[in-house]
Amino acid sequence: MPAKPKVAFFDFAGCEGDQLQVANLEERLLDLVSHIDIVRFREIKTEKRDNYDIAFVEGSITRPEDEPRIREIRENAKILVAIGACATIGGINCLKNFINESEYKATVYGDFSRWYSTYAARPVSAVVKVDMDIHGCPIDKNEFARAVKELLLGKIYSPPKYPVCVECKMAGNICRFEQGRLCLGIVTRAGCGACCVNEGSVCWGCRGIAPDANMDAAGQVMDEHGFTWLEAQDHLRLYFGCNINKL
Amino acid sequence: MTREKPEKQTPVKNPQPAPGAEPSGPKTLKVKHLTRVEGHGNIIVELDAENQVRDCKWHVVEAPRFFEAMVQGRPYEDIHHIVSRICGICSIGHQLCSIQATEDAFGLNVSEQTLDLRKLALHAENMQSHLLHIGYLVLPDLLGVDSVLPLAQTHKDELVNLISCRRVANEFSSLICGRTTHPQRLIPGGMELIPNQDELTGLQAKLYESLDRMDKIVDLFAALSDKWPDFNRPTEYVALVSPTEYALYSGEIGSSKDINRPAQLYQQITNEYCVPQSTAKWAKNTGDSYLVGALARFNLNHRLLSPGARKAADKLGLKAPAHNPFFNTVAQLVECVHSAEDSLEIISRLLSRGLKDEKPARIKVKAGKGVGAIEVPRGILIHSYEYNHEGRIVTADCVIPTNQNHANIQMDMNAMRPMLSGLEPEAIELRLSMLVRGYDPCISCSTHLIDVTGAPKDSLVKFVRV
Numbered sequence: 001m002p003a004k005p006k007v008a009f010f011d012f013a014g015c016e017g018d019q020l021q022v023a024n025l026e027e028r029l030l031d032l033v034s035h036i037d038i039v040r041f042r043e044i045k046t047e048k049r050d051n052y053d054i055a056f057v058e059g060s061i062t063r064p065e066d067e068p069r070i071r072e073i074r075e076n077a078k079i080l081v082a083i084g085a086c087a088t089i090g091g092i093n094c095l096k097n098f099i100n101e102s103e104y105k106a107t108v109y110g111d112f113s114r115w116y117s118t119y120a121a122r123p124v125s126a127v128v129k130v131d132m133d134i135h136g137c138p139i140d141k142n143e144f145a146r147a148v149k150e151l152l153l154g155k156i157y158s159p160p161k162y163p164v165c166v167e168c169k170m171a172g173n174i175c176r177f178e179q180g181r182l183c184l185g186i187v188t189r190a191g192c193g194a195c196c197v198n199e200g201s202v203c204w205g206c207r208g209i210a211p212d213a214n215m216d217a218a219g220q221v222m223d224e225h226g227f228t229w230l231e232a233q234d235h236l237r238l239y240f241g242c243n244i245n246k247l
Numbered sequence: 248m249t250r251e252k253p254e255k256q257t258p259v260k261n262p263q264p265a266p267g268a269e270p271s272g273p274k275t276l277k278v279k280h281l282t283r284v285e286g287h288g289n290i291i292v293e294l295d296a297e298n299q300v301r302d303c304k305w306h307v308v309e310a311p312r313f314f315e316a317m318v319q320g321r322p323y324e325d326i327h328h329i330v331s332r333i334c335g336i337c338s339i340g341h342q343l344c345s346i347q348a349t350e351d352a353f354g355l356n357v358s359e360q361t362l363d364l365r366k367l368a369l370h371a372e373n374m375q376s377h378l379l380h381i382g383y384l385v386l387p388d389l390l391g392v393d394s395v396l397p398l399a400q401t402h403k404d405e406l407v408n409l410i411s412c413r414r415v416a417n418e419f420s421s422l423i424c425g426r427t428t429h430p431q432r433l434i435p436g437g438m439e440l441i442p443n444q445d446e447l448t449g450l451q452a453k454l455y456e457s458l459d460r461m462d463k464i465v466d467l468f469a470a471l472s473d474k475w476p477d478f479n480r481p482t483e484y485v486a487l488v489s490p491t492e493y494a495l496y497s498g499e500i501g502s503s504k505d506i507n508r509p510a511q512l513y514q515q516i517t518n519e520y521c522v523p524q525s526t527a528k529w530a531k532n533t534g535d536s537y538l539v540g541a542l543a544r545f546n547l548n549h550r551l552l553s554p555g556a557r558k559a560a561d562k563l564g565l566k567a568p569a570h571n572p573f574f575n576t577v578a579q580l581v582e583c584v585h586s587a588e589d590s591l592e593i594i595s596r597l598l599s600r601g602l603k604d605e606k607p608a609r610i611k612v613k614a615g616k617g618v619g620a621i622e623v624p625r626g627i628l629i630h631s632y633e634y635n636h637e638g639r640i641v642t643a644d645c646v647i648p649t650n651q652n653h654a655n656i657q658m659d660m661n662a663m664r665p666m667l668s669g670l671e672p673e674a675i676e677l678r679l680s681m682l683v684r685g686y687d688p689c690i691s692c693s694t695h696l697i698d699v700t701g702a703p704k705d706s707l708v709k710f711v712r713v
Contacts, residue, residue: 017335200439
């Protein structure tokens with residue numbers, strides 16, 4: 001990796017909210033560009049070059065034609081980083097994976113559905129090797145800055161393996177299950193500081209299933225608190241769609 | 248949008264070419280994946296040998312995401328959370344509009360305090376989105392650079408000023424909504440959490456400070472006013488209107504050429520029609536196209552702007568009715584000042600009344616339909632839902648601002664043709680890119696309603712169809 005690596009941003013199916021978090025670094029973005037050379041960032045920059053060391057990729061793979069494009073990015077980049085839930089775990093796009101393909105295509109496109117190529121939404125890692133994940137929907141700009149800093153130091157940032165519950169307890173929140181609300185903090189990968197629970201909401205699971213998560217125990221907790229199968233499914237499908245066969 | 252989504256460096260194939268629309272002329276100019284806009288769109292220009300513009304077209308090539316199908320059967324508590332993900336930049340607007348539609352369906356009214364907080368949330372989003380567009384996306388064109396980054400060397404003070412302003416807008420959204428993008432506090436019935444007295448007082452100070460900073464941005468743009476192309480094309484302007492305020496959170500749907508209608512009758516205004524060059528339906532009301540967004544709001548509601556905003560408009564030379572679409576950016580700047588001033592007024596009202604620790608209203612679900620209509624940064628946004636007796640979505644429909652502008656963008660391009668002829672290709676490309684960019688299109692949003700069947704005439708944008 002050169003001293004001042006060339007960095008490019010790409011997006012597939014997604015809302016571009018993760019790249020927005022990078023723009024939202026405000027003054028720190030200027031600090032950052034003194035250490036990296038941004039060669040491609042369509043959302044804020046016109047000039048583009050295909051010579052880059054690090055590629056940040058946002059969004060899910062949802063069409064056959066996405067595959068050659070992501071493969072080319074993989075070939076060009078020394079390091080490929082997936083940013084945001086759509087890229088790291090498939091995200092909200094995977095909600096459509098639970099609907100019959102011909103049905104949702106016909107629902108949206110009617111008789112013209114044959115014009116549109118689409119298939120089940122998948123994370124970037126389903127197609128090419130991903131070197132580093134920055135989780136969240138959207139990503140946390142501070143975590144992004146930290147991950148870039150580690151990259152510049154020649155390291156790969158790895159998010160915590162334990163679930164959000166750990167951070168939520170440290171933040172001093174009342175357990176949502178005690179309040180009668182279904183919360184996925186018990187199985188979701190930590191690193192966000194339980195930001196949604198801190199704001200009065202529940203954990204929605206946007207950072208994906210924690211590697212150490214105990215799904216059986218989670219099922220028991222949901223049972224004990226009287227949640228129905230349908231309620232559990234509503235929550236689990238929201239972000240865990242691509243891992244649902246593990247549940 | 249088009250149904251074909253070209254990858255970079257693959258030739259554009261128009262899947263359903265209008266007769267003679269494909270590159271038959273000597274030269275075709277393609278701006279593939281227009282930069283400094285949200286989402287993916289292309290501009291295709293055909294030139295003859297003398298650089299006379301024969302045709303220019305605006306294509307949208309965003310990947311479809313099927314939100315229409317995704318919300319079917321989901322419970323009402325999740326809907327605003329899901330539709331928020333349509334767009335990272337207008338996530339607050341999508342959430343508020345969704346919540347409005349849900350509350351309308353269940354016949355729920357929220358407290359005055361909640362209304363004030365929601366208005367603040369909308370102002371905050373307006374400021375953060377507008378400043379992003381004004382400063383990061385448009386300003387580089389006026390100063391002849393490719394992005395905002397080189398300005399750190401050439402226009403340091405102006406850039407730092409702009410960034411500080413935008414930082415305040417972002418802090419403002421986090422303080423009210425919990426986060427700047429896909430926030431968690433806004434829910435049907437009220438707020439999960441409300442800011443405290445000290446936070447609001449702190450915000451007041453920051454907004455006052457940012458008014459001074461905005462003054463400098465206004466001066467900067469006033470000095471650059473000769474950079475806007477001299478182009479006027481009167482069209483129909485559509486925006487929410489209200490007799491009592493510069494309508495953003497609520498109002499009737501107003502038009503410069505038509506009567507006002509309640510939001511429930513939105514389909515009478517957003518009449519859709521099909522065009523061969525695009526799978527996105529276009530919208531028209533009384534004319535061939537209409538315009539939504541800051542310029543439409545300014546043209547219809549300028550009398551209700553705050554005093555500072557009116558002063559800014561004078562300084563910038565913006566007078567209603569303004570028919571130059573490039574002035575949309577200028578109108579956004581005027582709205583930023585209005586949002587800051589109106590927010591200050593709302594905050595002092597909240598503080599003088601004293602913040603109440605309200606819990607969200609209890610929701611009794613019932614089967615029914617509801618419509619929400621909100622002015623988001625890029626124009627009027629409408630969500631319409633039908634719920635079943637369990638509070639799960641049966642059908643949903645969403646009319647996105649950028650979709651309502653696609654036809655107007657194309658009409659502007661047609662009208663600009665004589666102005667472009669004879670210019671160098673780079674100049675043509677820049678001029679057209681600036682035009683589209685000026686609309687601040689949010690293409691990720693606009694792509695959720697592809698329907699070329701022409702069969703059902705009931706709505707512009709099929710966001711969700713069952």
